[in-house]
Amino acid sequence: MNSEWSPAARVRGMGASVFTEMTELARETGAVNLGQGVPELAAPESLLKDVAAAVLGGANQYPPAVGFPALREAVAAHQARRYGLEYDPRDEVLVTTGATEAIAAALLALCDPGDEVLAFDPCYDAYPAVARFAGATLVPVPLALDGDAFALDVAALRAAITPRTRVLVLNTPHNPTGKVFTAAELAAVAEVCREHGLTVVTDEVYEHLVYDGRHRSIAALPGMRERTLTLSSAGKTFNVTGWKVGWVCGPAELVAAVGAAKQFLTYASGTPYQEALARMLGGVEAWAEELRSTLRRNRDILSEGLTRAGLRPFRAEAGYFVQADVRAWGYPDGVRFCRELPLRAGVVAIPTSAFYLRPDAPSSLVRFSFCKREESVRTAVEKLIQAI
Ligand SMILES: *Cc1c(COP(=O)(O)O)cnc(C)c1O
Secondary structure (H helix, E strand, O other), rough: OOOOOOOOOOHHHOOOHHHHHHHHHHHHHHHOOOOOOOOOOOOOOHHHHHHHHHHOOOOOOOOOOOOOEEEEEEHHHHHHHHHHHOOOOOOOEEEEHHHHHHHHHHHHOOOOOOOOOEEEEOOOHHHHHHHHHHOOEEEEEEEEEEEEEEEEEHHHHHHHHHEEEEEEEEEEOOOOOOOOOOHHHHHHHHHHHHHHHOOEEEOOOOOEEEEEOOOOOOOOOOOOOOHHEEEHHHHHHHHOOOOEEEEOOOOOOHHHHHHHHOOOOOOOOOOOHHHHHHHHOOHHHHHHHHHHHHHHHHHHHHHHHHHHHEEEOOOEEEOEEEEOHHHHHOOOOOOHHHHHHHOOOOOEOOHHHHHHHHHOOOEEEEEEEOOOOOOHHHHHHHHHOOOO
């Protein structure tokens, strides 16, 4: 051990996570893995063929740092067609290495040390991590528990704002809860952001996976386009989470700042994927409809199964996950439940505490993912019911 070495403060305590622990447990015990949100579902055949052809055809060198023009045009057309949002593909769309890099580059571009970033709690674990890389602090705004749903608490949002607040990170549809922000909730969030001059970074990677209701983009609300960076990616929409192709849309000055950070994170990536996705994105609606019906069925099997197993599920309107409260099985603590579940029932899940930032967060919630083959979800449900 080199005693002169220690990790930098920005990564201290960021070692192996509960995700790694649970994935390892699934491997060791052979349990059905409803932990990480890794799809077991197939990608569109034509997309795979197009990537293979692009690789063999020589599309293997650096793409432009901002992304291939054809993909930027496809993204701009997608935003216009679906949300009525017009972006100039020349300087208002930027291709990134997944939504993850888009989040990192956006917070690096928008935050100075000491700044505060708001995000609804629980939240995707990359947000606090990259805020810390930027020297900023992520301030959690609790999502309220409202029956079987998670709801915006506007008073909590207002209370979290200080003179150092610069950015609000929104995520709708929301991971890990499966919540879709309603029109009224988005309007309330938008009003607060306009009032306090906040920039919004909105992570919409599950935009096509809404099963009840529909996705709305906050950038489409009055006075919001000019202060909003909208992020999405191909991974969740096309079952290609390993490809890491994402994008950012926003006003040119904001996108240029994100691009300035992005060029020194990866410069560019994913040449053959970008070429193929440019074609696929134009026809996303037909594909997504089919994917939604598969995932909706899985969601229903899982939610009904959790109910039958006596674990109270929350409503999951979108995305990959159902939340359940495990107190009914006598566990006050989701971490202990998840450590014991592979042995007790042969199922792996993730404690939602891994996504909560505030110390007084609920501790008895557990996240089950259903982006799996129907057979995996059915098997998991049978095992849970047998283990009661
Ligand atoms: C999966 C996920 C991402 C990561 O997207 P990539 O394109 O794979 O980087 C970002 N945000 C949320 C909320 C996610 O669930």
